[in-house]
Amino acid sequence: MSSPNTPLDLTLDGGTLTARLVDFPSVSGDEQALADAVEAALRAYPHLTVDRHGNNVVARTDLGRAERILLAGHLDTVPIADNLPSHVEGDLLYGCGTSDMKSGVAVQLRLAATLPEPNRDLTFVFYDCEEVEAHRNGLGHLAAEHPDWLAADFAVLLEPSGATVEGGCQGTMRAQIRLTGVRAHSARSWLGDNAIHHAAEVLGRLARYQPRRVEIDGLEYREGLNAVRIDGGVAGNVIPDECVVTVNFRFAPDRSEADAEKHVREVFEGYEVTVTDSAPGALPGLAQPAAQAFLAATGGVARAKFGWTDVARFSAFGVPAVNYGPGEPNLAHKRDEHCSLSAVTETEQRLRAWLTS
Amino acid sequence: MSSPNTPLDLTLDGGTLTARLVDFPSVSGDEQALADAVEAALRAYPHLTVDRHGNNVVARTDLGRAERILLAGHLDTVPIADNLPSHVEGDLLYGCGTSDMKSGVAVQLRLAATLPEPNRDLTFVFYDCEEVEAHRNGLGHLAAEHPDWLAADFAVLLEPSGATVEGGCQGTMRAQIRLTGVRAHSARSWLGDNAIHHAAEVLGRLARYQPRRVEIDGLEYREGLNAVRIDGGVAGNVIPDECVVTVNFRFAPDRSEADAEKHVREVFEGYEVTVTDSAPGALPGLAQPAAQAFLAATGGVARAKFGWTDVARFSAFGVPAVNYGPGEPNLAHKRDEHCSLSAVTETEQRLRAWLTS
Numbered sequence: 213m214s215s216p217n218t219p220l221d222l223t224l225d226g227g228t229l230t231a232r233l234v235d236f237p238s239v240s241g242d243e244q245a246l247a248d249a250v251e252a253a254l255r256a257y258p259h260l261t262v263d264r265h266g267n268n269v270v271a272r273t274d275l276g277r278a279e280r281i282l283l284a285g286h287l288d289t290v291p292i293a294d295n296l297p298s299h300v301e302g303d304l305l306y307g308c309g310t311s312d313m314k315s316g317v318a319v320q321l322r323l324a325a326t327l328p329e330p331n332r333d334l335t336f337v338f339y340d341c342e343e344v345e346a347h348r349n350g351l352g353h354l355a356a357e358h359p360d361w362l363a364a365d366f367a368v369l370l371e372p373s374g375a376t377v378e379g380g381c382q383g384t385m386r387a388q389i390r391l392t393g394v395r396a397h398s399a400r401s402w403l404g405d406n407a408i409h410h411a412a413e414v415l416g417r418l419a420r421y422q423p424r425r426v427e428i429d430g431l432e433y434r435e436g437l438n439a440v441r442i443d444g445g446v447a448g449n450v451i452p453d454e455c456v457v458t459v460n461f462r463f464a465p466d467r468s469e470a471d472a473e474k475h476v477r478e479v480f481e482g483y484e485v486t487v488t489d490s491a492p493g494a495l496p497g498l499a500q501p502a503a504q505a506f507l508a509a510t511g512g513v514a515r516a517k518f519g520w521t522d523v524a525r526f527s528a529f530g531v532p533a534v535n536y537g538p539g540e541p542n543l544a545h546k547r548d549e550h551c552s553l554s555a556v557t558e559t560e561q562r563l564r565a566w567l568t569s
Numbered sequence: 570m571s572s573p574n575t576p577l578d579l580t581l582d583g584g585t586l587t588a589r590l591v592d593f594p595s596v597s598g599d600e601q602a603l604a605d606a607v608e609a610a611l612r613a614y615p616h617l618t619v620d621r622h623g624n625n626v627v628a629r630t631d632l633g634r635a636e637r638i639l640l641a642g643h644l645d646t647v648p649i650a651d652n653l654p655s656h657v658e659g660d661l662l663y664g665c666g667t668s669d670m671k672s673g674v675a676v677q678l679r680l681a682a683t684l685p686e687p688n689r690d691l692t693f694v695f696y697d698c699e700e701v702e703a704h705r706n707g708l709g710h711l712a713a714e715h716p717d718w719l720a721a722d723f724a725v726l727l728e729p730s731g732a733t734v735e736g737g738c739q740g741t742m743r744a745q746i747r748l749t750g751v752r753a754h755s756a757r758s759w760l761g762d763n764a765i766h767h768a769a770e771v772l773g774r775l776a777r778y779q780p781r782r783v784e785i786d787g788l789e790y791r792e793g794l795n796a797v798r799i800d801g802g803v804a805g806n807v808i809p810d811e812c813v814v815t816v817n818f819r820f821a822p823d824r825s826e827a828d829a830e831k832h833v834r835e836v837f838e839g840y841e842v843t844v845t846d847s848a849p850g851a852l853p854g855l856a857q858p859a860a861q862a863f864l865a866a867t868g869g870v871a872r873a874k875f876g877w878t879d880v881a882r883f884s885a886f887g888v889p890a891v892n893y894g895p896g897e898p899n900l901a902h903k904r905d906e907h908c909s910l911s912a913v914t915e916t917e918q919r920l921r922a923w924l925t926s
Contacts, residue, residue, distance in 0.1 A: 382756060386805055398817045399739060399876035401780075401793035408796035408814075409776040415769035423758075436758035439765035440805050445798030448743055448817060452797060457765075460755045460805060519756035 220253040222325035226318050226560050227305060227553035233314040234298040234307040240288040243267040243340040247287060250338050259328040263361060267340040268350040270361045271324055277333040279502055282364035285317045286342035293547045303553050310551040311539030316370025319538060319560045330567040335364055351522050355529060366502035367526040372539025375555045377510055378517035379431045379496025379534050381524055385461045385472050389414050390484045395446065395453040404451030408444040411455045417479060426464045429498035431516035433464035465493030494524040497532020509566030510536060577610040579682035583675050583917045584662060584910035590671040591655040591664040597645040600624040600697040604644060607695050616685040620718060624697040625707040627718045628681055634690040636859055639721035642674045643699035650904045660910050667908040668896030673727030676895060676917045687924040692721055708879050712886060723859035724883040729896025732912045734867055735874035736788045736853025736891050738881055742818045742829050746771050747841045752810040761808030765801040768812045774836060783821045786855035788873035790821035822850030851881040854889020866923030867893060
């Protein structure tokens with residue numbers, strides 16, 4: 213594998229550069245060597261202004277163009293699962309982070325190095341700790357400490373999307389529905405009130421729930437409301453006095469977090485509901501001119517992003533954003549993670565066409 | 570508190586003897602000193618034949634009477650909860666084991682010592698480890714190793730019953746109902762099948778269940794079928810593929826374990842049901858002549874025993890059995906456990922009347 217002293221050569225083709233990045237281990241929390249290499253490689257290009265905050269590196273052109281486009285990707289990976297160093301089989305590159313998302317980072321680096329005069333000003337963001345707790349997320353730290361570095365008219369997050377544009381993302385909210393009763397010995401159960409039995413109606417509402425589908429900017433979002441946990445019981449001979457159902461509501465980006473909470477409370481009207489955490493969705497923003505040109509350049513096809521991604525962070529400070537990267541989302545975090553080398557080339561070519569035409 | 574060397578004086582009145590026994594700590598597993606003292610005290614009476622197996626002591630008369638009555642009680646208590654030594658407040662004796670069941674043991678010892686010529690032959694059984702796992706139960710060990718020691722026409726278990734006859738006992742069975750589904754990311758929940766939602770119908774059946782009440786030998790038993798535990802969930806963003814509901818069925822003694830299992834399987838028809846443990850109930854046997862005479866002597870009133878007790882062990886080898894002891898069942902295992910001294914006297918007098926009239 214590469215040593216931290218091996219300089220990154222940004223003139224390599226996208227697939228080979230991806231392999232170099234994959235062989236540069238950077239599990240969340242351990243990104244410094246790779247951030248150093250990325251920073252050093254970018255500083256070699258005089259058309260870029262490079263900034264650094266922790267293990268987050270930001271490079272930008274400053275050509276006074278009418279629009280600014282931000283291209284973002286995270287440097288970290290999930291833990292290595294016996295899947296390094298990388299190896300090639302035909303068109304496929306195998307290894308930890310190939311899809312999620314060093315192939316996307318390779319495309320970013322290639323564009324940064326080879327587009328000294330793009331038709332729109334460009335900001336490249338490389339950040340750390342995307343795969344771990346939200347409070348460690350480097351993009352979140354940049355938004356808090358250097359919001360000006362993230363100013364843009366449109367953002368592309370190069371998370372794996374199978375080289376298809378995935379617009380916006382859905383929000384997510386977790387809530388607990390708590391049922392109560394009266395404890396008693398199970399041999400004299402009529403003296404108690406079984407809290408687990410009260411969960412029948414809560415689960416019934418979930419089972420009967422018809423999730424909404426909604427079209428926004430031509431993309432169909434699909435919501436979901438599901439129990440993700442249920443806990444109840446004191447002992448094998450005790451009528452339980454408490455049962456807690458934890459639900460996860462995935463909501464389309466036309467709902468705010470407040471709307472989502474109102475909806476969850478309506479569904480479980482009559483019950484004690486506590487929201488434990490939530491994150492807003494992101495509107496696709498595909499009606500914006502920058503987005504339209506981007507869509508045209510990338511084939512004109514977009515689909516909705518169902519999972520929550522960092523595009524919501526851009527959305528939160530007013531920058532429309534999409535997911536568009538060469539990796540395969542279904543291969544992320546898997547032991548046999550791989551990516552298509554031709555998808556890396558295709559993604560780079562389409563973005564290049566958009567930024568030079 | 571008494572030392573293991575203090576001999577037990579069985580000529581003391583029942584209340585005072587109870588206090589002596591209570592002040593002789595004998596938490597389950599630590600009964601040897603008390604068993605030694607009980608054995609020594611009984612061996613002083615030539616009308617009794619005394620046997621011992623582990624910390625179980627059996628004393629009997631052998632007068633060739635037409636009937637043999639067995640009086641049983643356990644020597645152990647739950648752990649002491651800062652409630653020793655005992656103390657008296659008016660008619661109440663406070664301390665660990667006062668109700669459950671050293672007051673009953675005191676009555677046994679008093680009858681053993683003072684009835685050299687009872688109208689029925691008597692067997693007194695004192696056993697260990699009733700308050701812990703079933704496989705440690707001394708009565709179970711005696712039934713396995715010395716079944717002849719337990720031969721009798723009728724048995725009285727002096728467990729706390731508030732000086733009222735409690736006939737037989739209900740059986741208990743635990744079973745698990747397992748719901749399955751298909752795991753998926755909660756952002757794309759339509760790709761999965763939520764096992765927790767499937768529990769809605771299982772809990773609905775439990776909530777709608779109408780437990781049977783049934784009269785046997787004039788006693789009303791009340792069944793109960795309850796969820797005592799529910800578990801399901803993989804992670805906060807995963808549609809769960811398994812949910813397990815644990816139910817406890819308390820069944821009247823006119824059902825065998827096989828009947829009880831059949832009933833549980835009928836209630837949850839269409840679901841995967843696994844019986845994890847069960848214990849049979851015990852018929853009250855109050856129609857038997859020995860029981861009728863006993864009932865008449867103790868006031869003629871009996872009620873059903875809902876909880877499971879060791880009377881089921883007697884029932885299992887064909888000896889009808891009732892619960893009849895001076896302690897209060899609702900005070901068992903409590904920090905402020907106590908018993909009524911007059912109930913100790915009354916219980917002893919009624920049993921004495923039955924066994925001498």
